[in-house]
Amino acid sequence: MEMRRNLLLHAIFRDGSKGRRELGRNLGMSKSRLCEVVQDLIDERLIIENLDGIKRIGRSPIPLSCNPDYGCFVGLDIEVTRMRIVVANFAGKVIFQRRQHLEPITDQKALISWVLKIVDEGLAVANNLGSTVFGIGVAAPGIIHSKTGTLVRYDLIDGIQNIPLRDLVEEHTQISCVVENNMSCYALTEWTSGAARQLSNFILLSVRSGFGSAIMLGGKLLNGSHGFSTEAGSSIVPSNKPVSQWKSLHQLVSETALEVSSDLGNMTLSPKKAREAGVLLGSEAASLASLLDPEAIILAGALVEEEGPLWDIVESTYRKFIMPEVNESVRLLHSQVGSFAAAVGATQRCFQELFPTNPNSDQESKLIRAK
Secondary structure: OHHHHHHHHHHHHHOOOOOHHHHHHHHOOOHHHHHHHHHHHHHOOOEEEOOOOOOOOOOOOOOEEEOOOOOEEEEEEEOOOEEEEEEEEOOOOEEEEEEEEOOOOOOHHHHHHHHHHHHHHHHHHHHHOOOOEEEEEEEEOOEEEOOOOEEEEOOOOOOOEEEOHHHHHHHHHOOOEEEEEHHHHHHHHHHHHOOOOOOOOEEEEEEOOOEEEEEEEOOEEOOOOOOOOOOHHHOEEOOOOOHHHOEEHHHHOOHHHHOOEOOOOEOOOOHHHHHHHHHHHHHHHHHHHHHHOOOEEEEEOHHHOOOOOOHHHHHHHHHHHOOHHHOOOOEEEEOOOOOOHHHHHHHHHHHHHHOOOOOOOOOOOHHHHOO
């Protein structure tokens, strides 16, 4: 019963414009059962009937939406050279956001210090607004063990290994924390409000400080058998150098590797660098499209925007190497959600864990379970 209730709450969170009849039809709930659950959610103040700016005609449906005043979530996105913090209300609307540029992080202690400092800033904003924080989401780079909330490894920062981010944040704040790969968080935001809004199967490739990816199949993020899937940035690119000197896509196709910065407005690449990076990215996208046959490949990051220095090369390479049978059907799209998407997605992961729809959720936070 609670699972069906949570599924309804998620459907309302993702699209706060549907009425009872459409929600019941989509979820396979009878009219009487749906009305009962909806009333319970209204009584708990989790959802509201949203009539703002709507002129009803006859018995037209009343849209339901999550109650923005019920509480909020704090989301943090970690990169090599920057962190982003957001506070999103219970309806998913961002009410605060800020970017913090970082000098190169050289050790674990410095990274942990920055994480806790920026989280505290988000909590202070929520406190000033008088809003209850139901969870803190951390969108972390590199290899993430989502079951324990551990940053296992991040190759772009030396010495970063086995940082128990979730435990550190929960001990520091006494608030529930969810730690997820930042590209999975980015993909969630793309799915709820961006280029993947109407899609169930897509691949996200992102060129930021590092090179990241995420895959959604059937409306669910792919995590793999051991929780470490979709790490395209770890893919090794063969070269004519000795095998020991071969590099990963992280080391070849990223702002860090290309020595540019979207934050600082430094996006100039030599024609040789642009071509090499664009060919690698385009061929990677074509290989993934041919392997998984998704509805679309979505590209994120300033380097691959329509006017970005890599876009034309990426697109032409993609069309050259993609399997002909899916060339027309697998679209190559630009991200539509902006640079704070991973931080926003981290708040959505909090919502998912607070109201789980999967009885086998891989998170173990006792604070979340004791909501």
